[in-house]
Amino acid sequence: MSTSDLQSDSPVASEGEKTPLKLDIKVDSPQACLRHVVVTIPHAEVERYMRDAYDELVPEAQVPGFRAGRAPRKLVEKQFRDRVSDQVKSSLLMDSLSQVTDSAEFSAISEPDFDYESIELPEGGDFRYEFKVEVRPEFETPNWKELKLTRPSEEITDEAVEKAVKGLLGRNAQAEATDEPAAEGDSLLLTARFLSDGRVISEMDEERVQLTDRLSFSDGVCDNFGEALQGAREGDTRKAKVKISAEAPREDMRGKELDAEFTVVEVSRKQLPELTESYLREIGDFDSKEEFYEFVRSSLQRQVVYRQEQALRKQIVENLIGDAEWELPPDLVRRQTRRELDRKILELRRSGFDDDTVRRLVNTMRQNAQTQTEASLREHFVLEQIAEDEKVDATAEDYQQEIELIAEQSDMPVRRVRARLEKSGQMDALRNQIVERKVIEMITAAAEVSDEPQAEGQDDKEFAVYHNVLGTKETDSIPEAKHEDKSPKEKEEDKKKP
Known part of the structure; x- marks a missing residue:
């Protein structure tokens, strides 16, 4: 001291x-x-x-x-x-x-x-x-020039685009109830109870989920979800286990395993729709099949860029921060956790990720909120100091470009997206996102970068819902991703909203 x-x-x-x-x-x-x-x-x-x-x-x-x-x-x-x-x-x-x-x-x-x-x-x-x-910690600006970095390279193949198209169509397909036993990929309408030593901790109202290997929540994950629900029919109740995250708000429940009772309200199966002109206009006002495919390819490309930026950012931060382990005030970390989630959600939206993926990644962040927030704060302090030294800031054009990307992915007017961001106080998060990206780009431009082919990974078979097993349900105030699972009637009602 x-x-x-x-x-x-x-x-x-x-x-x-x-x-x-x-x-x-x-x-x-x-x-x-x-x-x-x-x-x-x-x-x-x-x-x-x-x-x-x-x-x-x-x-x-x-x-x-x-x-x-x-x-x-x-x-x-x-x-x-x-x-x-x-x-x-x-x-x-x-x-x-x-x-x-x-x-x-x-x-x-x-x-x-x-x-x-x-x-x-x-x-x-x-x-x-x-x-x-x-206060911001005091430290000497680290030498950020001429770093040696590796950038993962990914090729967007026609097969990858076709797979992504099927995924989008599947999320927007009309599901029909079936008496058949539930199989992987089916849509399940569930309610749930979560118990500890026989005592009900919380209940989940009707939630529509996809039958995959795992089901994640805001504060835990059910690893045996697919195994437990496979073959279930309407009216069945199946038991599973949910492990609470190590950073859950309730310290007494961290790392504990709870009993989960899932009741199947309905099993639905989807048939992929045909890409007719009327359907293309309905899901996104696309004029042709080629335009829709180009949109999907563009979204995949933004996702590749995002993963590359994250990989470079991780290497840059590791080089710059080194052994800097500043003690962060607990109140600062708690307050910043929500802001960091908002910032990450904005990044994911503008980078072309669909709503299912955003929910999954947000749940992962929530389950490790304190650790991730502390790491992000340290990154922010270093990148912000470099930005000040080099006079890097966000311009009006930068804000407009970011908002347009979010609006495109959300299928919402730019004006409405801007109004929602301003009303929810997220323009600061957008500013930090822009400035930090600019600094990362500046450091990358001055670095020695070598590309390294990225092996295609396996699909992460996990579905996510915003529900706190230990408390109340959480929702996200950011505009949802394009092509969400809405009926034509719901979409028409959305168009009438101011």
Whole structure:
């Protein structure tokens, strides 16, 4: 822990400006990302603010027995002491905090943490208060030039496009209920109960899922889902196990295995539709089969670029961060977890991933939220410092391009996507995404990059739902991916929405 003293003398104020305060500022560094600040304002400065406040009040003060503004000053001071003291306290705090921010040798990333009501303005003596504030860690910008990097290369074959087309059509196909036993790929309408030692922890309302090997939740995964539900029929109840993630919100349940009881409400089987002109217009206003295939190929290409960027980013960050393991304030990590999820979702949307894949990846992030958030914060601090050094920032054109990509994948008007992002406060997440990508591109351009063919991996046979096994269901406020499983009637209703 380190301590530093800062003296803030009153410089000469310009005409019409308030004279700055004389301050004594002591700063402790209990952690790399936390500062403890003690501010002392001399009694003479407190008296100056009190005098100025009464100078403004006396000419207008209304005191019983006197005309407005005609009461003696001492009587005004006595009658309005409490009101003026609170006003002066507020002004002193606001002005001194502004000066601390301007003069301090740290970059705050949160608002000062103090209890306003507990701070008292003394009748005599200096005015002293203290607060904690989260800051960016201080470190020397690492050498980011001439790194040696490996970029995975993937070829988008016609077979890959055809497979992706079938996947999209399958998600949008009309499912028909069947009395046949459930088989891999079927759509199941399920309810579920989750139990620990026979006690119900939570229940899941009707949720439509695909019968695959695994079923993931926001805070756990059912590894034997496919085995348990294979051959099930409408009305059947099947038992399985759900393992809670090691970073679940409830510490007492982390890593535990719960009993799950899945009840099958309906088994449905899909038939892939034909790519007729009317169907192409219905699913995305495509003019031709060729245009639809080109859209799918473009989405796959963006996914390849995303995976390449992530692989390069991982190598770059490992080179730049090294052994930097700054201790991060728990409150900062908790607050940032939601923002990091929002940012990742935006990245996945603009990179062409379908809704099923986004849900699966988001659930993985939620199950490892603290570890991933801490890693992302460290990455952000390093990349942001490089961005500041090199004057890299997001432009209006960058925002527009990102929003257009999200709108295209979501099949929504650009204007509506922008409005939703602004309303949900996610423009900052979008800005960080843009800036960090630009820095990664800049570092990659200055690096020695060799391409390495990427072997085609096996499909990850997992379906995901946004449900907390230990609590309430979670949903995502980001526009959903294009070609989701909606009926023509639902799509027509969506078009009528403002």
